[in-house]
Amino acid sequence: MQVNLVEMKPGQSGIISAVQGGHGFATKLSHIGLHEGKKIKKISSVFRHGPVMVCVDNFQVAIGYGKAVRIMVEVTNAEKNSSGRQS
Amino acid sequence: MLRKIVLVGNPNVGKSVVFSHLTGSKVMISNYAGTTVEFTSGELNTEKESFELFDAPGTYSLTPSSKVEEVASSLVDQADLVINVVDATNLERNLFLTMEVLERDVPMIIALNMIDEAGHKGVKIDIEKLESLLGVPVIPTVAVSGEGLKNLIDTLPRAVNKITEPLDTAARWVHLGALVGEVQEIVHRHHSWLETLQDASLRPLTGIPIAAAVLYIAFQLVIGLGELMAGFIEKYFFEGLYEPLLAYLSNLLGGSGFLHAVLIGRLIDGEIVFEESLGVLTTGVFVEFGVVLPFLAIFYLVLGFLEDSGYLPRLAVMVDRGMHRLGLHGYSVIPMVLGFGCNVPAALAVRNLESRREKFIACTLMAVAVPCMAQLAMIIGLVGRYGGAYLAVVFASLFFIWIVLGLIIDRVMPGYTPSMVVEIPPYRIPSLKAQSKKLGMRIKGLIVHATPYILGGILLVNILYTVGFVDYLGYIFTPIITGLLGLPGEAVSTLLIGFLRKDVAVAMLVPLGLSARQFVIGTVVLAAYFPCAATFTVLVKEMGVKDMLKSAAIMIVTAFTAGFVLNLLLDTIIPAAYLAFGLVAMALILALVLGSTSDRRELSDIDRVA
DSSP states (O other), rough: OOOTTSSSSSEEEEEEEOOOOHHHHHHHHHHHHHOTTHHHHHHHESTTTTTTEEEETEEEEEEEEHHHHHEEEEEEEEEEGGGTOOO | EEEEEEEEEESSSSHHHHHHHOOOOOOOOOOSSSOOOOEEEEEEEEEOOOEEEEOOOSSSSOOOSHHHHHHHHHHHHSSEEEEEEEEEHHHHHHHHHHHHHHTSSOEEEEEEEOOOHHHTEEEEEEEHHHHHHOOOOOEEETHHHHHHHHHHHGGGGBBBBOOOOOOOOHHHHHHHHHHHHHHHEEEOOOOHHHHHHHHTTTSHHHHHHHHHHHHHHHHHHHHHHHHHHHHHHHIIIIIIIHHHHHHHHHHHTTTTEEEEEEEEOOOOOTTTTTTTTOOIIIIIIIIIIIIHHHHHHHHHHHHHHHHTOOOOOHHHHHHHHHHHTTOOGGHHHHHHHHHOOOOHHHHHHGOOOOOHHHHHHHHHHHHHHOOOHHHHHHHHHHHHGOHHHHHHHHHHHHHHHHHHHHHHHHHSSOOOOOOOOOOEEEOOOOOHHHHHHHHHHHHHHHHHHHHHHHHHHHHHHHHHHHTHHHHHHHHHHHIIIIIOOOOGGGGHHHHHHHTTHHHHHHTGGGTTTHHHHHHHHHHHHHSSSSOOOOHHHHHHHOHHHHHHHHHHHHHHHHHHHHHHHHHBBBBTTTTTHHHHHHHHHHHHHHHHHHOOSSHHHHHHHHHHHO
């Protein structure tokens, strides 16, 4: 199932499958370590249009809404114990 | 000429800590990305050779896509040797930059920093293997405690210039994935309490109360402790010791004459009044050491804790949604917070923002509506005498200006503010030693930079009064100052001095014998009308002359409009307390109702690109 980071639920992990909208953006993200094929986990998000917090390897990145919707993720598993958490 | 060594690495990996240890020079260090925006240099002396060491701003890549990256990239090009500081807890991500440096023609060694934290996080790294795979020396370090730095210096002669084949971005990541897989082992372990707090401060349900609590406590601490300390210093030093001394000097000078006017100033009922006399030795010394210094010391103590703990980027996440409405994103809360200390470092921190649009909005809002601590201390001390309600009107007016001006500029200015992508550092417990060092640096900075302006400002006031220039200016500007703002014409002199020092300018309102409402109007106009000279210089450099002129026009119009509106409403139609409450409520309602235009513009822009 491919969703963007905003649609992804907190606690879910997946693999980054595509970054939409502009080569510059994809390159920039990739320099931070968010590149296609990278395992990513969503930690939380602030409100409906707020930033999304993700965890990659050992670090956390906050991604604003406008950019989070452009990052597509192939969801691999949903963590069960976090289903009740606030998103 | 000394050979050049450059420290490069990702943001927030500890380059500045390594730098300050190796050179003994003092640099600003915090726990968030983008503390260093310009490079600093210092001398590194080893047993055999002396080097010039450069601390480059943190960067993820040498492909220059922002001003900060350009600085780092050109430093690497000029280097004779590169020390690549790598965060051991994030090996893969950090090694991307390492590979870019390897592709350049320069000898390098790697400082594998925060190796202790990696251990705590269950990350085990086979250093020998990493060394042989990369082909350059790798030295484990813990820069904060100085561990491994001696070893790092001893390894400098072994630096290797190993030019590797350039790869494209995707190929680099594939290569790194395999490499890291070979040298790194991650053992699972339980969350520490810091990590639990880390998660809590990022979830809206818990994060917003935490943010509110942190800001409230910080505010209360600064005001409460600042007043306490200022009161203490005033009572025991200024009244007990200093005043008798000055009274003696005043007598000696005969109680009048030019020298008396400059040094002691005017006597009020035959006595020295520190807030009003306006002499270099009376008001000048009092403003700097009796009022500004205590407040600023407490502010920087609190700020230092916020910076080093790693809370500020989390605050940025929490306010991101709100800041978008002002045409900014969450990370611009950092320059705003810094601005409450001094607008100069805040204007420098604006460099971390990407676009010209963001920089313009952030600089303008900061310069208009974020008074620096020096000015705030005077406002708290002097407006506070008229009662809390009037103090509230000053803060509420500035808050209202900040929000409404942001809403307007965001709508009028073309383009949009892209959303942020920021790394959130782990929480760290600030070390007492680092904190006191930083505080000492900042206080020394205040004394060194502010003293000439404060004393010079007061000297200038006296000269202007003596030659009658103030009366002349007051006469000319009476229509504006009195007609628009309801202040006596002489008040124009405060605007003149405000360009030098805003704290002195606020003090200059005292001898004018203003009513509460006039004092409030005076302080709000002073806070908003124009930045002080020091800030102005940095703003011109950061924004360019053209944008600065536009920004300055906005500032002047805003300040006088605000003063005029306050003159119309405050105490004549609406009592102070209601007005303060009303302004805050109205600003929040406007922001909520008007919403953000940036999301829509950013998303439609993406559709166009895609």
